[in-house]
Amino acid sequence: MASITDSADEQNRPSLQGKFNRWTWLLLPALLFLAIFFIYPLFEILQRSVTEPTLGISNFVEFFQSPVFSAVLFNTLKMSFYVMFFCLLIGYPYAYLMNHSSRRVAGLLLIAVLIPFWSSILVRTYAWTVLLQRTGVVNSMLIGIGIIEKPLKLLRNFPGIVIGMTHILLPFMVLPIYSVMQRIDKDFVTAAESLGARPFRAFREIYLPLSLPGVYAGSLLVFVVALGYYITPALLGSPRETMMGAMVVQQVQQVLDWGMGSALGVVLLITTLVILGVVGRIVNINEVLGGSGGPE
Amino acid sequence: MSNSMTNNRSSISPAPVKIQELAKHYGAIKANDNVNLDIEGGEFMTLLGPSGSGKTTTLKMVAGFVEPTSGSVMIDNKVVTEPPHKRDIGMVFQNYALFPHMTAAQNVAFPLRMRSVPTQERDERVKNALAMVDLADRMDQLPRQLSGGQQQRVALARALVFEPRVVLMDEPLGALDKKLRENLQLQIRAIQQDLDITMIYVTHDQEEALVMSDRIAVFNNGKIVQVGTGEALYERPETRFVADFIGESNIFGGRLDADGSHLKSGDLSLAVPATMIASSTPAALVVRPERMRLNRLGTDLQGSNSLEAKVKDIIYLGSERKYELEHANGTVLIARHQVGRSNITPEIGENILVSWKIEHGVVVTDEG
Numbered sequence: 001m002a003s004i005t006d007s008a009d010e011q012n013r014p015s016l017q018g019k020f021n022r023w024t025w026l027l028l029p030a031l032l033f034l035a036i037f038f039i040y041p042l043f044e045i046l047q048r049s050v051t052e053p054t055l056g057i058s059n060f061v062e063f064f065q066s067p068v069f070s071a072v073l074f075n076t077l078k079m080s081f082y083v084m085f086f087c088l089l090i091g092y093p094y095a096y097l098m099n100h101s102s103r104r105v106a107g108l109l110l111i112a113v114l115i116p117f118w119s120s121i122l123v124r125t126y127a128w129t130v131l132l133q134r135t136g137v138v139n140s141m142l143i144g145i146g147i148i149e150k151p152l153k154l155l156r157n158f159p160g161i162v163i164g165m166t167h168i169l170l171p172f173m174v175l176p177i178y179s180v181m182q183r184i185d186k187d188f189v190t191a192a193e194s195l196g197a198r199p200f201r202a203f204r205e206i207y208l209p210l211s212l213p214g215v216y217a218g219s220l221l222v223f224v225v226a227l228g229y230y231i232t233p234a235l236l237g238s239p240r241e242t243m244m245g246a247m248v249v250q251q252v253q254q255v256l257d258w259g260m261g262s263a264l265g266v267v268l269l270i271t272t273l274v275i276l277g278v279v280g281r282i283v284n285i286n287e288v289l290g291g292s293g294g295p296e
Numbered sequence: 297m298s299n300s301m302t303n304n305r306s307s308i309s310p311a312p313v314k315i316q317e318l319a320k321h322y323g324a325i326k327a328n329d330n331v332n333l334d335i336e337g338g339e340f341m342t343l344l345g346p347s348g349s350g351k352t353t354t355l356k357m358v359a360g361f362v363e364p365t366s367g368s369v370m371i372d373n374k375v376v377t378e379p380p381h382k383r384d385i386g387m388v389f390q391n392y393a394l395f396p397h398m399t400a401a402q403n404v405a406f407p408l409r410m411r412s413v414p415t416q417e418r419d420e421r422v423k424n425a426l427a428m429v430d431l432a433d434r435m436d437q438l439p440r441q442l443s444g445g446q447q448q449r450v451a452l453a454r455a456l457v458f459e460p461r462v463v464l465m466d467e468p469l470g471a472l473d474k475k476l477r478e479n480l481q482l483q484i485r486a487i488q489q490d491l492d493i494t495m496i497y498v499t500h501d502q503e504e505a506l507v508m509s510d511r512i513a514v515f516n517n518g519k520i521v522q523v524g525t526g527e528a529l530y531e532r533p534e535t536r537f538v539a540d541f542i543g544e545s546n547i548f549g550g551r552l553d554a555d556g557s558h559l560k561s562g563d564l565s566l567a568v569p570a571t572m573i574a575s576s577t578p579a580a581l582v583v584r585p586e587r588m589r590l591n592r593l594g595t596d597l598q599g600s601n602s603l604e605a606k607v608k609d610i611i612y613l614g615s616e617r618k619y620e621l622e623h624a625n626g627t628v629l630i631a632r633h634q635v636g637r638s639n640i641t642p643e644i645g646e647n648i649l650v651s652w653k654i655e656h657g658v659v660v661t662d663e664g
Contacts, residue, residue, distance in 0.1 A: 185391065187391060188395060190361060190380075190393070191387065191389060191393035191395075192395070193379075194385060194386070195381075195386075195406055195454065195455075196381050196407050196410035196458065197410050202381075210396065210397060
């Protein structure tokens with residue numbers, strides 16, 4: 001679960017309002033690293049987006065006037081939403097099962113969700129192209145058990161990307177939900193049942209609301225990570241499903257328009273920040289991203 | 297605490313609970329074995345025992361959270377087999393189990409909502425229940441804004457508000473400090489009597505059991521070893537375990553002689569009152585510390601057992617003094633006397649004669 005806390009800490013750095021003492025200098029190497037490899041390039045991109053090819057906001061004007069760019073942004077948001085939805089659909093029951101299994105089964109389920117996490121995205125994505133092609137395992141199986149007659153087109157289109165990205169981003173959904181569920185006292189549901197709640201009602205009124213912080217955290221992580229995805233959509237999709245990541249690459253490598261590429265990056269960054277801001281108004285981000293405090 | 301709920305309460309008589317040959321085995325481990333217990337309607341029954349003695353398992357079988365391996369539970373003269381949510385039993389947990397995302401009032405309203413009680417009546421009953429536990433002014437606070445004692449009182453109100461047939465409490469005061477615990481013991485007892493409900497209460501604290509209960513069932517190794525009032529258990533324990541677990545005791549383990557008039561314990565031969573226990577079985581003689589008398593050496597004591605002993609330590613406990621005495625064979629004895637009420641006041645290191653009247657000894661079986 002370390003990966004979650006780490007990413008959480010990036011979002012809410014400890015405040016520097018506290019006392020400065022000589023230990024504070026130990027932060028210097030890390031700050032220096034961030035400055036050189038994160039803040040400087042970011043600044044560079046911001047700068048290029050408003051200086052190339054000419055000084056001004058012409059890149060952004062073009063972005064919003066061009067139907068292609070807006071379509072790509074909309075496509076990206078739509079794709080991220082679908083991926084988040086399917087991750088939640090699979091991830092919530094999965095985390096619930098993990099939390100209600102014996103220690104051994106829970107361990108196996110955890111490994112099952114983590115092993116793909118440790119292998120290269122490229123390898124996993126290529127594996128999906130093998131599985132999803134017209135003569136691939138998925139189609140042969142579906143035909144074999146008689147659900148469909150002709151093979152489905154699952155590659156180079158929207159469903160293909162959703163399947164691949166859902167698989168790859170699933171751990172980001174399962175782990176936060178699981179960690180919140182683990183902190184829910186088992187006596188809550190027992191108490192609800194003793195007070196007259198049917199098992200499903202006890203789940204809906206007690207367990208589900210208490211697990212929501214995990215759902216918010218997982219959904220936010222999956223959505224935000226999905227926004228910037230490049231490799232998987234590029235390999236499993238077609239030009240019609242181009243997402244922002246792929247568009248940036250196209251602008252920089254093929255059109256050689258660094259200004260427009262940078263502007264696309266800035267739009268993506270602002271979109272992400274806006275989403276974090278909006279979600280932050282609804283739920284306590286600190287808590288959602290695994291900060292202190294139990295489920296409340 | 298008001299009795300506002302008594303007036304609302306419908307005049308159903310409280311339900312008796314009958315536990316018959318109840319057993320729960322986990323593989324070779326017998327959490328409960330052959331548990332029999334008759335609880336009268338309106339009775340406060342405490343299940344007392346050390347941790348792991350099976351008292352909580354019994355409680356969970358009554359509540360329906362644990363399926364018995366064999367045996368049955370009858371409530372109101374009917375065998376219950378329904379799932380927990382249909383049993384109409386109020387339950388209070390050690391960790392309170394208040395729903396953290398609901399206010400005190402919402403927590404108390406929960407069982408009424410589950411029973412589709414109309415809103416207006418529901419609000420009225422929630423208010424009354426919280427007033428009963430003196431928390432009328434905390435209705436809109438979340439559990440984490442309440443102290444431990446307040447949380448436990450909300451949990452109590454929640455378990456009582458739907459007028460359950462039986463209320464079960466699983467070590468409800470375990471996490472609270474002594475003063476608060478004593479306060480709540482009396483409050484729970486008063487409410488139970490006020491509302492006339494059947495209560496099954498689990499604790500490992502013998503003092504708590506003595507304060508609150510009509511009767512106590514003592515558990516050991518998954519079985520009930522003795523059931524009785526606090527006084528009966530203290531004055532007339534039947535097994536060494538009960539004598540040891542409830543109150544302080546001087547216990548001499550050994551065997552009764554052939555005519556049953558003396559108990560041989562090591563090199564001691566102690567006169568015992570008439571007993572039903574067979575002379576061949578292992579037995580023990582129990583004498584409570586306050587029954588022990590201290591005398592000067594050479595005192596003539598008729599109708600008493602007496603042993604010479606050296607005063608090892610004297611502990612001043614405010615209203616009492618506790619004497620630790622050691623017999624020549626190494627046996628350590630304890631005597632307690634109210635300050636100013638003992639016939640002699642020996643010093644540490646002094647040799648004295650410790651005695652007790654034969655009828656103040658209790659012979660118990662040395663098992664269970």
